[in-house]
Amino acid sequence: MSAAAPVVLIACDKFKGTLTAAEACGAVAEGIWGIWPEAQCVLRPMADGGEGTSLVICEALQGEWHEAEVAGPRGEKVRAGFAMLPGTGTAVIEMSEASGLKLVPVAQRNPWRCNTAGTGQLMRRAMELGARRLVVAIGGSATNDGGSGMAWALGYGFYNEAGEAVVPCPANLREIVRIVAPQDLGLPVVTAACDVTNPLLGPDGATAVYGPQKGVTLERMPLYEAGLAHLAGLVARDLGVDWRLEPGAGAAGGLGFGLMSFCQAHTRPGFDLVAEVTGLEEAVRAADLVITGEGCLDAQTMHGKGPARVAEMARRHGKPVAGVGGMVDPEAAAALRTRFHGLIGACTPETLAFGLANPARAVREAVVREASLLLSMMI
Numbered sequence: 001m002s003a004a005a006p007v008v009l010i011a012c013d014k015f016k017g018t019l020t021a022a023e024a025c026g027a028v029a030e031g032i033w034g035i036w037p038e039a040q041c042v043l044r045p046m047a048d049g050g051e052g053t054s055l056v057i058c059e060a061l062q063g064e065w066h067e068a069e070v071a072g073p074r075g076e077k078v079r080a081g082f083a084m085l086p087g088t089g090t091a092v093i094e095m096s097e098a099s100g101l102k103l104v105p106v107a108q109r110n111p112w113r114c115n116t117a118g119t120g121q122l123m124r125r126a127m128e129l130g131a132r133r134l135v136v137a138i139g140g141s142a143t144n145d146g147g148s149g150m151a152w153a154l155g156y157g158f159y160n161e162a163g164e165a166v167v168p169c170p171a172n173l174r175e176i177v178r179i180v181a182p183q184d185l186g187l188p189v190v191t192a193a194c195d196v197t198n199p200l201l202g203p204d205g206a207t208a209v210y211g212p213q214k215g216v217t218l219e220r221m222p223l224y225e226a227g228l229a230h231l232a233g234l235v236a237r238d239l240g241v242d243w244r245l246e247p248g249a250g251a252a253g254g255l256g257f258g259l260m261s262f263c264q265a266h267t268r269p270g271f272d273l274v275a276e277v278t279g280l281e282e283a284v285r286a287a288d289l290v291i292t293g294e295g296c297l298d299a300q301t302m303h304g305k306g307p308a309r310v311a312e313m314a315r316r317h318g319k320p321v322a323g324v325g326g327m328v329d330p331e332a333a334a335a336l337r338t339r340f341h342g343l344i345g346a347c348t349p350e351t352l353a354f355g356l357a358n359p360a361r362a363v364r365e366a367v368v369r370e371a372s373l374l375l376s377m378m379i
Contacts, residue, residue, distance in 0.1 A: 006378060008032050009287035009319075011044040011280060013306040014052045015295035015326050018359035021045035021052050022059065027360040028291055028324060031367025035374065042287065044278050048306040049193040049270015050139025051102065054094040057135075058083030060278040063092075068125045070118035071153075073099045073111070073142040082122055089132030089188075095119045095252055096140035099149075101214060104142045109215030111224075114142055115149025115169040116255055124154060127188065136259060137193040137270055138252035142214055144207060144224050145169055146200065146231045147258010155182035156262060173227035179238040181262075190263040193270035195304055198250030200243075200257045201229055206250035214253070228254055235261045271309045281313060289378055290314040291367075293324030297343065299332045301325075311339040320377035324363060326355060341377050344370045 010032070012024040019027065022045040029041040045060070047053035058065055063083040072078040080097035084090075096102060098118030101109070123134055143149070148168035152158060157180035158168045166172050198204050207216060207224040216224055229244075231254075236242040241261055243249050248267045249257035259265035275281065284290060292310035294301065301308050307323055314321035320341045328336070328345035336343055346366040347355035355362035367374070 005038045005040065006036060006288040007040045007042065007286060009042045009044065009283050009290045011046045011283070011290065011292045011310045012324065013046050013048065013292070013294040015359060015363070016051070018295065018326065018356060019363070021047060021056055023360060024293065024363065027363035028293070028367055031364040034364070034368045035371040042283050044280055044283055046278070046280070046292070046306045046310065047137075047270065047274050048139070048309070049137045049195045049273070051094065051096045051100065053137035053139070053193060053270055053274060054081070054083045054092040054097065056274060057085070057092045057277050061085050066125070066129065068122060070098045070121040072103050072118055073114040074104065078103060078118065080118060080122055082126055084126070084129060084131065089130065090135060091126035091129070091131035091133070092135045092137065093119070093122050093126060094137045095255060098122050099143050100140045101142040102140065109142065111142060111144040111214045111216060111253065112171050113169050115145045115167070116141070116143050116147055116258070117149040117153040117167070119255070120150035120153025123150070127186070131188055133189045133191070135191045135193055135273065136265070138255045138259070139195070139270070141252035141255060143255070144211055144214060144216065144228070144253035145173070146228050146254035147256075147262060148173065148231055150255065150258050151262040154187070154262065155185060156180065170224050170227050174230045176231070176234060179234050181239060187263055190259060190265035191273075192248065192251075192256055192259045192265045192267045193273050194248045194251045194256055194267050195270045196251045197247035199245050199247065200232060200249040200254050201225060204250070206254045209250065210253065232257070271306055275309070275313070280310070284313050284317050284319055287319055289374065290319050290321040291324060292321065295326045296329065297323050297325035297327070297332070297336055298329035299335065302332070302335055302339065308339055322374060322377060324367065326359065326362070327352070342370070342373045344373070
């Protein structure tokens with residue numbers, strides 16, 4: 001390594017609610033240039049299958065960004081985007097664009113009548129544009145419908161005891177008595193980009209683990225669970241497949257289960273997919289220093305989230321790696337230091353309000369402030 005001209009790989013995830021992955025990487029780079037003006041900063045914005053994945057991949061591969069008007073999680077019309085990648089026939093669709101929690105105000109979060117129809121509509125639009133492969137990033141959902149709304153939008157029929165067609169959502173899943181597959185679905189190969197391993201049902205399932213953040217109250221959890229169990233039983237009987245126990249089936253309110261069941265999808269860790277298309281490992285090998293991060297570095301970071309995976313890759317190649325967070329949870333700092341050679345927090349509780357109002361500046365100044373730490377990591 002040349003001490004005068006370090007090669008610094010910056011591979012940050014989004015700082016949720018404040019900076020996109022690309023903006024976070026840019027803020028870190030500005031800080032590095034404030035320390036080493038001659039540094040070569042290599043930016044690789046990252047995502048792990050959740051919010052921001054499609055845009056990260058689109059920008060990395062110079063794809064085309066398309067938008068369509070689709071149904072939001074509550075049935076309202078929303079503009080949702082997806083990426084078409086050049087020369088591959090691949091569309092990258094992010095379910096949070098159409099069916100995400102970000103589309104529902106906190107005070108109105110209640111997935112009882114929400115569904116994933118808009119995600120299915122995005123998939124159909126990509127197919128109309130000639131997509132031969134669909135990559136569906138499943139994270140950040142507002143829904144808990146087992147992917148039934150998505151299936152309905154793709155042409156599956158859901159019927160009640162009176163033979164009437166219904167648009168499925170948690171409120172009516174138990175009323176459905178028959179599922180009919182479309183005669184010619186015409187789906188291309190579907191990959192679900194997913195970084196969680198939850199099954200559909202049970203204490204580790206979609207409702208129990210992720211329901212509360214979507215507005216599912218404790219007393220109503222059994223109703224949601226019963227609806228998903230009923231859906232899984234119908235799928236097994238009418239479609240002849242049963243993925244309820246498969247790791248990832250519980251992702252995104254059961255959309256993982258829906259993609260496996262209705263679209264014959266296979267799952268792949270979202271981080272692995274993004275790392276592959278952005279050439280992350282090659283960039284790690286060429287770097288003198290690796291910097292990664294997200295909005296909050298805490299105990300959850302350790303459980304397979306993007307920054308931890310970047311750190312794991314850096315260590316595998318013998319590269320020093322620093323973690324930058326809007327905040328660093330002091331209770332998790334000791335554990336985090338088993339993954340990262342250095343930790344940088346942009347904010348303290350006392351400076352959090354300033355950091356939220358000026359996130360890029362807070363990150364940039366934190367990097368400059370910790371210049372001695374970063375330099376010591378490369379000696």
